[in-house]
Structures are given as C-alpha cells and as structure tokens.
Amino acid sequence: MANFEPRKYSRKKTRQISVGKVAVGGDAPISVQSMTITKTADVDATLQQIYALAAAGCDIVRCTCNDIAAAEGLAKIVPRSPVPIIADIHHQYRMALAALEAGVHGLRLNPGNIRKPEHIKAVATEARDRGVPIRIGVNGGSLDPALYDKHGGLTAAAMVESAQQELRFFEEVDFDLVKISVKASNVPLMVDAYRMLSRVTDFPLHLGVTEAGPLPGGLIKATAGISTLLLEGIGDTIRYSLTADPVEEARAGRQLLESLGLRERKNVDLIACPSCGRAEVDVIAIAQEAQSAFADKKLPLQIAVMGCVVNGPGEAREADLGIAAGHKRGHLFVKGRNVAVVPESEMVDALVEWATFIHEHGTEAAIKRVDTTLAEREAAKDRSVALAEKGDDANHDTEKIVEIRRTVAGE
Numbered sequence: 001m002a003n004f005e006p007r008k009y010s011r012k013k014t015r016q017i018s019v020g021k022v023a024v025g026g027d028a029p030i031s032v033q034s035m036t037i038t039k040t041a042d043v044d045a046t047l048q049q050i051y052a053l054a055a056a057g058c059d060i061v062r063c064t065c066n067d068i069a070a071a072e073g074l075a076k077i078v079p080r081s082p083v084p085i086i087a088d089i090h091h092q093y094r095m096a097l098a099a100l101e102a103g104v105h106g107l108r109l110n111p112g113n114i115r116k117p118e119h120i121k122a123v124a125t126e127a128r129d130r131g132v133p134i135r136i137g138v139n140g141g142s143l144d145p146a147l148y149d150k151h152g153g154l155t156a157a158a159m160v161e162s163a164q165q166e167l168r169f170f171e172e173v174d175f176d177l178v179k180i181s182v183k184a185s186n187v188p189l190m191v192d193a194y195r196m197l198s199r200v201t202d203f204p205l206h207l208g209v210t211e212a213g214p215l216p217g218g219l220i221k222a223t224a225g226i227s228t229l230l231l232e233g234i235g236d237t238i239r240y241s242l243t244a245d246p247v248e249e250a251r252a253g254r255q256l257l258e259s260l261g262l263r264e265r266k267n268v269d270l271i272a273c274p275s276c277g278r279a280e281v282d283v284i285a286i287a288q289e290a291q292s293a294f295a296d297k298k299l300p301l302q303i304a305v306m307g308c309v310v311n312g313p314g315e316a317r318e319a320d321l322g323i324a325a326g327h328k329r330g331h332l333f334v335k336g337r338n339v340a341v342v343p344e345s346e347m348v349d350a351l352v353e354w355a356t357f358i359h360e361h362g363t364e365a366a367i368k369r370v371d372t373t374l375a376e377r378e379a380a381k382d383r384s385v386a387l388a389e390k391g392d393d394a395n396h397d398t399e400k401i402v403e404i405r406r407t408v409a410g411e
C-alpha cells in the first residue's frame with residue numbers, strides 16, 4: 001500500500017501538540033493509546049508491557065503515577081521506552097510534579113480529582129516551563145460534585161464545563177499544550193459530550209468510552225462511540241478502555257483506524273464468509289486458524305477465507321489473496337484468479353506461504369508464478385461438482401418457502 005492516503009472524513013481542524021515524538025491534532029495521523037496495568041514501580045514488568053503495546057500498534061502509552069515509587073519507576077522507564085510515556089495523575093498534584101521531574105512526555109490530569117486552583121496552576125506552570133502537554137481527562141464517573149449538582153446530574157454540558165474550567169486555570173498561567181477528553185461509560189452521552197466539546201474548542205481531542213468492560217461487549221461499546229465521532233471528523237487520538245490485556249486495546253485501536261482508512265494498513269485484513277449450507281469446510285475453524293497464523297505477521301494484505309468454490313472466489317475477488325474450499329481441496333486465488341489447488345489440511349499453510357510471497361513480490365508476480373490455466377481447470381471441475389451436488393439453492397430456501405406456504409394455508 002505504497003500510495004496510502006488517509007481518509008479525512010472532513011476532519012475538524014485542531015491545534016497540533018507533540019507528545020514526545022508523536023504529533024497529536026492538526027493533520028497528524030490519529031494515534032492509538034493504551035495504559036499499562038503493571039505497578040509502575042516494577043520497571044521491568046512495565047517496560048515489557050510497553051514493548052508489547054508498541055508492537056501491537058500503540059503510539060503512546062500511559063502509566064499510573066500514584067506514589068513516589070511509581071514516579072521513581074517512571075524516571076527509569078521513560079528513557080528506555082520505544083514510545084512516549086504519559087503519567088496518569090488522579091489525586092495528588094505533587095505526583096504530577098514528580099512525574100515531570102521523571103521526564104514524562106505528557107500528563108493526564110483528572111479535573112474531578114485535583115480541584116484546588118493553586119495546585120492545578122502549579123502543575124500547568126511546571127509543564128509550560130518544560131514544554132510538556134497535559135490532557136484534561138474529564139471522566140463521567142469522577143465529575144466534580146459541584147458540577148454534578150449544578151447540571152442536575154451527569155450530562156454532556158457538565159463534562160464540557162469541567163474541561164472549560166480547567167482550561168481557564170491553564171490560561172491564567174499561559175499554558176496551552178493541551179488535549180482534552182470527556183469520557184463516559186454511556187455511549188450516547190459520550191458522543192454528545194465530544195460533539196459539544198468539539199464545537200467550543202480547537203484543542204485536540206482524545207476519544208474513549210471509559211470503563212467499556214470485557215470483550216466482546218467492551219469492544220462494541222468503544223467502537224460504537226469512537227467510530228461515530230471519527231466518522232464525523234472529531235478526534236485526534238483514541239484509547240479503548242477494555243477489561244482485558246492492554247495489548248487487546250492497542251490491537252483494537254489500530255484495527256479500527258486501519259478499517260476506517262485512517263491509518264496505513266500494517267496487518268492482515270482477514271475477511272471470511274459467514275458460512276452457509278453451501279460451505280464445504282468448517283469456515284469458522286479455518287478462519288480462526290488463519291487469524292492465529294497471521295496474528296504476528298506484519299503483512300498489509302487483505303486475505304479471504306471462503307467456504308465454497310461456487311461463490312467464494314467471486315465474492316472475494318478484491319482480496320489480494322484468498323482460499324475457497326471445494327471437494328476436500330483448497331482453491332487459492334490471487335485477485336480473483338485461481339493460482340493453485342491444495343489439500344484441505346494445507347489450506348492455512350498455503351495461505352501463509354503465498355501471502356509472504358505476495359508481500360515480497362506483489363500480486364502480479366504471484367499470478368505469473370504458476371500456470372493459472374491448470375488451477376482454473378481444477379477449480380471449474382470442483383465448482384461444477386458442487387453445483388451438481390448442492391444445486392443453486394444450497395440453503396433449500398425454495399423448499400422451505402413452499403413448506404411455509406403450505407403450513408399457512410393449512411394444507
């Protein structure tokens with residue numbers, strides 16, 4: 001994908017800040033964030049997790065800085081990390097100052113938890129002098145009680161006002177290296193809050209559905225909220241907050257951006273048919289086997305696993321590479337052209353081998369690699385056998401409809 005051009009979806013123009021080497025906002029690519037779940041004081045374990053997150057596509061990692069041992073850990077982690085590190089601060093403003101001393105590339109402050117203006121301004125002043133950005137991380141679950149009362153509960157306006165209050169303290173000390181989040185666990189509320197915020201500020205926005213929960217529900221909630229906003233051009237950096245290994249968060253974030261065309265594809269885009277009465281293999285098992293086989297391979301290709309040779313190659317003709325099952329054999333196709341027929345037990349191995357070849361040499365070279373007429377002849381043979389055996393109506397729709405009509409007519 002050499003000529004990758006990110007989709008812009010009329011992206012809202014925001015200011016650009018830098019979190020270490022990663023630009024956020026403006027026309028910078030939308031970045032993926034996640035957070036370590038180790039004790040930050042455990043430097044080795046935390047660094048191990050940071051490396052795993054970076055390998056999974058995470059651009060920026062956040063670590064909690066909740067005590068002096070964590071701040072000391074950050075001093076050792078920051079210089080060894082492959083990605084910028086943000087310190088997450090909840091209650092003690094002195095931990096923010098300690099994290100800055102440790103050399104972090106960014107801070108996240110929760111305005112609901114650090115409320116004294118002099119403390120907020122002390123942190124902002126120090127961050128300003130060091131050129132370190134701060135995220136105003138409003139969280140629906142820890143909103144300032146005064147705002148909760150003023151707005152009659154947790155509302156989008158209350159969250160936006162919380163961010164604006166914090167911004168005013170920052171302005172008083174001339175600090176503007178800011179990004180903002182207004183996360184809630186309720187998706188429609190989160191979407192409303194970000195839309196409202198985006199109308200009143202041009203600071204970059206960090207999107208997330210907080211406490212989205214375990215898989216798969218958490219993935220669905222986070223995707224619903226984040227992608228709705230991204231498609232409206234709102235959002236400059238994202239985080240999936242899942243109750244799971246944080247590597248899942250990084251993978252999800254990366255995959256969402258790749259599937260929306262907002263980041264260049266780095267990993268296999270595996271497409272697979274949902275299977276039906278025509279399937280000649282266990283499509284679910286083969287697709288899962290293929291997913292595991294490609295999980296750690298950085299191959300920016302679309303690869304299809306299709307259950308039958310009758311419709312598979314045609315339906316997945318846009319894929320770089322695919323395999324369709326027919327007659328205990330796998331028919332490999334490249335850009336819709338049959339290139340090889342392999343035994344069913346070798347389908348996934350063959351996919352991996354051809355994908356590696358295509359990655360190195362391209363699809364045209366792959367088609368030229370073999371005598372396609374031979375594979376096409378074999379595929380045509382299996383297709384006609386399948387059609388003869390299962391006919392055009394593999395799910396027996398016509399038969400069922402006739403039966404339904406009979407039942408309704410009381411025959």
Ligand code: SF4
Binds near residue numbers: 276
């Ligand atoms: S017709 Fe073939 S390719 Fe389409 S869903 Fe059924 S098995 Fe899969």
